[in-house]
Amino acid sequence: MQLLQSLPMNLGLGWAVALIPLLPLATFVLLGLFGRHHFRNNAGVIGTFSLFISTLTALYIANGYFFEYGSVNGVYQKIMALQITWLEFSPGFSIDMGILLDPISVMMLVVVTFVSLMVHIYSLSYMKGEERFSTYYAFLSLFTFSMLGLVISSNIFQLYFFWELVGVSSFLLIGYYFDRPSAVAAAKKAFIVTRFADLGFLIGILILSFQAGTFDFNELIARLGTASNPAFQSATAASFMGVSALTWGLVLVFIGGAGKSAMFPLHIWLPDAMEGPTPVSALIHAATMVVAGVFLVARLFPVFSVSPAALAIVTYIGIISALFAAVIACTQTDIKRVLAYSTMSQIGFMMFALGVSGNAGESGLGFTASMFHLFTHAMFKALLFLGAGSVIHFIHSNEMQDMGGLRKLLPVTHICFLLACLAISGIPPFAGFFSKEEILLAAYTSNPAVYYIALVTSGLTAFYMFRLYFNIFWSKAVPAHAPLDHHHGEGGFPIVLPLVLLAAGSVAAGFIPFGKFVSVNGKALETELHLVFSVAPVLLALAGILLATWLYKKQNERPAAISASLGGLYKAAHRRFYIDEIYVFITKKILFNLVGKPAAWFDKNVVDGMVNGTAEATATVSEKIRGLQSGKVQQYAMFFLVAVIFLAVIFIYLWK
Numbered sequence: 001m002q003l004l005q006s007l008p009m010n011l012g013l014g015w016a017v018a019l020i021p022l023l024p025l026a027t028f029v030l031l032g033l034f035g036r037h038h039f040r041n042n043a044g045v046i047g048t049f050s051l052f053i054s055t056l057t058a059l060y061i062a063n064g065y066f067f068e069y070g071s072v073n074g075v076y077q078k079i080m081a082l083q084i085t086w087l088e089f090s091p092g093f094s095i096d097m098g099i100l101l102d103p104i105s106v107m108m109l110v111v112v113t114f115v116s117l118m119v120h121i122y123s124l125s126y127m128k129g130e131e132r133f134s135t136y137y138a139f140l141s142l143f144t145f146s147m148l149g150l151v152i153s154s155n156i157f158q159l160y161f162f163w164e165l166v167g168v169s170s171f172l173l174i175g176y177y178f179d180r181p182s183a184v185a186a187a188k189k190a191f192i193v194t195r196f197a198d199l200g201f202l203i204g205i206l207i208l209s210f211q212a213g214t215f216d217f218n219e220l221i222a223r224l225g226t227a228s229n230p231a232f233q234s235a236t237a238a239s240f241m242g243v244s245a246l247t248w249g250l251v252l253v254f255i256g257g258a259g260k261s262a263m264f265p266l267h268i269w270l271p272d273a274m275e276g277p278t279p280v281s282a283l284i285h286a287a288t289m290v291v292a293g294v295f296l297v298a299r300l301f302p303v304f305s306v307s308p309a310a311l312a313i314v315t316y317i318g319i320i321s322a323l324f325a326a327v328i329a330c331t332q333t334d335i336k337r338v339l340a341y342s343t344m345s346q347i348g349f350m351m352f353a354l355g356v357s358g359n360a361g362e363s364g365l366g367f368t369a370s371m372f373h374l375f376t377h378a379m380f381k382a383l384l385f386l387g388a389g390s391v392i393h394f395i396h397s398n399e400m401q402d403m404g405g406l407r408k409l410l411p412v413t414h415i416c417f418l419l420a421c422l423a424i425s426g427i428p429p430f431a432g433f434f435s436k437e438e439i440l441l442a443a444y445t446s447n448p449a450v451y452y453i454a455l456v457t458s459g460l461t462a463f464y465m466f467r468l469y470f471n472i473f474w475s476k477a478v479p480a481h482a483p484l485d486h487h488h489g490e491g492g493f494p495i496v497l498p499l500v501l502l503a504a505g506s507v508a509a510g511f512i513p514f515g516k517f518v519s520v521n522g523k524a525l526e527t528e529l530h531l532v533f534s535v536a537p538v539l540l541a542l543a544g545i546l547l548a549t550w551l552y553k554k555q556n557e558r559p560a561a562i563s564a565s566l567g568g569l570y571k572a573a574h575r576r577f578y579i580d581e582i583y584v585f586i587t588k589k590i591l592f593n594l595v596g597k598p599a600a601w602f603d604k605n606v607v608d609g610m611v612n613g614t615a616e617a618t619a620t621v622s623e624k625i626r627g628l629q630s631g632k633v634q635q636y637a638m639f640f641l642v643a644v645i646f647l648a649v650i651f652i653y654l655w656k
Contacts, residue, residue, distance in 0.1 A: 013061075014082025014526040017353050020057050020109060021148035023050045024116075028141040035134025038346055045128070047141055048120040055113040055510070065106045066517055073458035077386065078218060079100040100217060103518045104298055104371055108151035112288050112376045113374050116144045118284040118498035122386055125494040126279055126393060134614040136176060137350055140283070143169035147288050151153050151295060155215040156205050159296070163201070163260070166292060170284055174276040186272035190361035193269040197259020206253030208303070210243055211235035217299060217401075225302035232306070243309070250303065250310035254317075257293030261347045264321040268580055270344055274398075278389030281326050281336060291374050294350045301354060301367060308358075315355025319457075322348030324577070325461040330467065330564075331574040335388050338468050344426065345461065346377050348648030350452065353439040356446035366446065369438035373516040374430035377506035380423040387417040391450045391472055393491055400468070404555070414473050416503040420467045425462035425541045428534070434510035438536050444533070458537055462544030470552035490599060500509045 027050040035043045070076050081099040088094040120140065140603060146165035153159035175187030205215075211229050212220040223231035224246060226288040235246035255266075262270035271286055284290070297304060304310050325344035331337045350370045357366030395403055407414040421432035427435070436458060443451035490496055536598055551559050564572045572578065 003299040013064075013079075013101075014099050016057065017061055017081050017101065017109075017152060020054045020061070021145045021152070021171055023054045024141040024148065025143040026137050026645055028145060031134050031138035031141065035138055036132075038525075040134050043137045045122070047137035048117070050122065050141065051113065051117045051120045051144065052422075054090075054148075055117045057059075057593040058109040060605075062110050063107050064434075066102055066103075070101070070103075070106075076103050076570060079160045079217070083154065086158075087585075090274065091259060095157050095215060097154060097158055099152045100154040101152070104295065105151050105377060106137070106617045107371065107414060107517070108295060109148065111375060112144065112147050112151065113160055113380045115285055115288060115378055116140070116147075116194050117652050118382060118386070119279045121441065122389070122498045123277075123281075125491045126389055127277060132176070137602075138275070139169060139176065140280075143173060143289075147292070150292060150325050156209060156218055156300075157215040159204055160202065162291065163256070163296075164198065166260075166289055167191065168271075171291055171459075173280045173284060174273045176250075176280065183275040190269035190273050193266055194259045195254050197266050200252040201256020201259075204249045204254075204256065207245055207249035207252065208235075209239070211249065214295075221302045222299070224304055225304065228582070242298075244307075246303075247307050248310045250307050251313055253300065253385045254293075254304075254310065254314055255327070257295070257296040258317060259333055260296075261290050261293030261351070262344050263293065263317050263334065263346075263348065265579065267325070267344050269319065271337045274334070278385060280337065281339070282385035283388070285340060285343060285385075289351070290347055290633075291378070294347060294354070294370065294374055297351070297354050298367065298371060301357070304354070305358065305364075311355050311358065313355075315352045315447065315450060317350030318348045318353075318355055319453050320348070321345070322352065322457045323453055323460075325458045326464065328576050329464040331570060332458060333383035333400050335391065335400060335468060335472065336385075336398055338464060339384055342384075342461070342465065342581050343381060345457065346373070346381065346424070348440055349457075350374055350377075350437055352450055352454070353442055355448060356443050358446055364442070365438065366442035369435060369442050369516055370517050373432075373439055375512075375514065376423070376509045377437045377508050379502055380420040380430075380432060383416055383420040383502035383506055384424070385498065386495075387413050387420065390490055390495055390499070400471040403472045404413065405474065407473040410488055410490050411495045412499060417469060417473070417610065419503045420506050421465045424465055425463075425545065426537055427545075428457055428538065429507075431506050431510035433534075433538075435514075437537060440537055441533060455537060455540060459540035459544045462541040463548050467546035467552050467612065468544045470548060474553050476555040488564040507522065526606070531644065556581065 027047050031039060031043050031047065039046055064070070065079075066076075070079070082102050083096055083098040085094050086097045120137070123136070123140070128134060143166065146162050146169050149162035150159055150166060153162060171187050171191045174190055175183050177183040207611040208220060209215050210226065211234060212223045214220055214223070216238045223229045224235055226232055232246070234250070236244045237244040240248060257263075259266045269283060270290070274281055276284070299533060309397065322345045323349065325341040329338050329341035329345065332341065350373050353366045353373065355366070355371035357370075358363030390410060391403065391406060392398055393407070394410060397403070419430065423432040440451060440454055440458070443454050551562070575581075
């Protein structure tokens with residue numbers, strides 16, 4: 001895909017796109033500095049209005065890009081809409097801040113602004129009365145600015161800058177309830193785990209940019225994604241431990257993406273991140289931040305596609321994460337944790353879809369399917385989290401055992417949640433069916449083993465989502481402690497409106513001819529229905545739904561009996577296969593004992609010992625000679641006389 005060098009509207013277009021992230025940044029500064037004292041009651045309105053303007057601008061840009069100036073001869077171009085030199089190290093080397101528009105960045109602009117707007121509106125009611133209400137909206141604005149800056153970055157260093165800002169704002173939002181030890185621990189856990197992953201990302205950036213001689217995405221892709229380019233030949237010729245520098249760089253970059261997207265085994269922070277407010281979970285851990293890793297791999301996919309080893313790692317980490325998380329989700333009882341593992345599983349689908357796209361690069365079905373699923377997943381997963389928030393807001397508990405029979409008390413939430421469950425399960429004609437079918441088809445044509453694992457995982461998805469649905473809205477009578485008399489229904493218009501809009505997206509998003517908008521090299525990838533191929537996934541999803549209906553629609557002893565019969569397997573899945581315990585063991589028993597304690601002993605006894613020993617020796621010598629400076633004139637005169645006599649004796653001796 002060629003870069004358009006001269007568009008008459010480029011300057012105006014660039015600043016129009018820049019307005020989209022700059023508005024949330026201005027809101028963050030305004031509410032962060034003056035919110036608590038001057039805009040405490042209006043902070044939500046200010047933040048929501050700002051995001052509303054950003055969303056309208058994003059839709060305007062998307063309409064212009066996809067239907068007016070973005071396509072040349074049927075191929076959507078990569079447009080450098082704005083380029084500003086930020087740090088110039090030498091005449092030939094600088095770090096720039098720019099805006100790159102292409103199909104996936106424009107799509108992400110729409111997804112991030114729309115979902116963020118829904119969360120802003122929802123929070124007007126959900127977070128009403130919070131003491132730090134303005135601070136909450138300031139943090140939301142900071143996160144939205146960071147994520148928008150990430151998706152329009154024109155070079156990999158700029159992306160890393162916003163990547164870290166996303167991590168910081170995520171830390172602030174997860175730890176919003178800082179008076180809860182669990183929230184503080186979750187925020188620290190997310191920050192530490194992603195820091196280790198981001199270290200790999202940074203090293204990968206340095207390797208790739210060194211080999212390509214540039215940070216710019218277009219130049220980097222052109223040099224490292226083309227076999228005939230000298231930079232590619234140099235990157236593949238240089239090796240470490242038998243692996244080329246190109247593969248090392250890509251794998252390290254993927255580690256950063258795996259950390260942010262909670263891929264196995266760097267997923268441990270995601271379930272704990274549910275300690276943040278539920279609208280935050282919908283924004284960060286469902287539709288935007290966790291797909292940053294998928295976006296990163298997609299952005300560099302022409303380079304990934306020329307490294308089979310790197311693609312294999314992406315594929316198998318993706319499919320392992322998808323199956324692993326689906327199994328765990330079947331056993332969890334906290335509804336937000338079920339959705340957290342569901343997110344991990346669906347991100348795994350997006351990752352392995354990219355992996356199976358192979359050397360076809362951006363022209364591959366897997367690439368388009370991954371981006372399509374990213375788009376549809378944003379709708380139904382945000383809806384699931386916001387629906388869960390309505391339930392939690394009503395019942396004041398996250399546990400399934402405290403729920404049941406809520407369909408009549410929360411009718412709008414019930415219908416919207418059901419639609420989202422059908423969408424994520426891949427039931428036609430809902431959005432998830434179309435994108436998931438394309439992913440399965442890409443896997444089937446490329447890697448049958450991955451396809452069959454994905455097929456089983458899609459069946460598990462239907463099972464655990466309807467297990468969740470029936471436990472919340474059916475199962476048993478209304479809980480005795482449900483606040484039936486004094487609770488204000490479903491939370492009012494600000495809560496119901498986002499649910500309805502996201503439900504509409506969950507139903508209709510699949511009918512968008514997505515392949516036509518992610519066209520490469522003149523080829524538009526049509527999203528076609530393969531009815532015969534779709535039979536197995538749909539039947540398996542229906543089987544999962546029927547099994548969940550049999551087990552959970554009415555309260556009975558079957559689930560407990562099955563859990564008991566599974567014994568250790570069920571317990572291991574419920575305890576998340578002890579991955580957290582393994583990390584704690586490695587950290588405390590191995591790193592702390594074998595590395596930390598020896599390092600502490602060396603620091604205390606050798607480093608501190610040398611410093612303290614020097615100080616003690618100095619003090620001892622000082623103590624011994626302090627008498628020489630007594631302040632007594634007679635003593636000084638005696639020393640002087642002795643010294644003169646001593647010198648005189650030496651002089652006489654030498655004279656002779």
